[in-house]
Amino acid sequence: MMTAGRIPVVGAVVVVAAVVVTLGGRPSVAATQARTVWDGVYTAEQAARGAPLYAWSCAECHGSDLTGGEMAPGLAGSEFAWNWNGLSVGDLFERVRISMPQGVPGSVSRQEKADILAFMFARSGFPAGETELASRTAMLAGISVLAEAPTPR
Numbered sequence: 001m002m003t004a005g006r007i008p009v010v011g012a013v014v015v016v017a018a019v020v021v022t023l024g025g026r027p028s029v030a031a032t033q034a035r036t037v038w039d040g041v042y043t044a045e046q047a048a049r050g051a052p053l054y055a056w057s058c059a060e061c062h063g064s065d066l067t068g069g070e071m072a073p074g075l076a077g078s079e080f081a082w083n084w085n086g087l088s089v090g091d092l093f094e095r096v097r098i099s100m101p102q103g104v105p106g107s108v109s110r111q112e113k114a115d116i117l118a119f120m121f122a123r124s125g126f127p128a129g130e131t132e133l134a135s136r137t138a139m140l141a142g143i144s145v146l147a148e149a150p151t152p153r
Contacts, residue, residue, distance in 0.1 A: 034142060034143075034144055035142060035143045035144070036143065036144045036145070036146045036150065037089065037121055037124075037126040037143065037144070037145050037146060038126060038127065038146060038149045038150060039127075039129065039143075040127050040128055040129020040130065040131075041089065041121070041126075041129060041131070041133055041143050042114075042117070042118035042121055042122070042126075042128060042129065042131075042132060042133040043118070043128055043129065043130065043131065043132050043133075044122070044128040045132075046114070046115050046118040046132045046133060047115075047118040047119045047121065047122035047128060048119075049115040049118075049119075050112075050115035050116045050117070050118045050119030050120070050122075051119050053108065053112050053115055053116050053119070054066075054116050054119050054120070057100075057101045057107065057108050057112075057116070058075065058100070058101065058116060061101075061102065062074070062075050066080075066120065066123050075120045075123075076120055076123035076124045077123070077124055077125075078147065080120070080124055081124055081145065081146075081147035081148075082147045084145040084147075085145060085146060085147040086144065086145070086146075087144070087145055088140065088141050088142070088143060088144055088145070089117070089133070089140040089141075089143040089144070089145060090137045090138065090139075090140035090141035090142075090143070091141075092117065092140075092145065093113065093114070093117060093135075093137050093140050094137045096113050096116070096117065097110065097113055097137065100113070109135075110135040110136070111135045113135065114132070114133045114134065114135040115133075117133055118132070118133045121133075
């Protein structure tokens with residue numbers, strides 16, 4: 001015989017079982033297929049807007065060719081991709097947002113920083129897509145930086 005204290009637990013078990021059956025015993029597609037920089041997370045137009053912004057606010061330290069300088073890391077290519085591999089675009093954006101350009105981070109708006117990241121992604125060989133890169137950290141947290149393109153399934 002069930003006691004009143006067990007009814008909520010039994011109800012929860014039934015709900016969980018129904019969800020598992022509904023999903024065929026597998027996690028949902030959304031839970032297993034996170035977005036990456038290889039999914040076209042910026043537009044070509046946004047990257048083009050970012051090019052002069054990069055030249056104006058980043059090139060002095062990071063180089064006009066994005067390869068870095070004496071005290072600044074490269075911002076494109078395999079070195080850049082491997083430095084950020086496995087982290088989120090949100091992590092990268094937040095680093096840029098709070099600290100770049102060095103000494104005057106407020107001189108470049110959030111949107112301009114997103115455009116600069118789009119330019120960096122384009123120069124790194126990540127494909128453009130149909131939607132612009134967001135300028136809010138929380139919206140970028142679900143996009144992973146992967147140094148190498150994932151293999152198709």
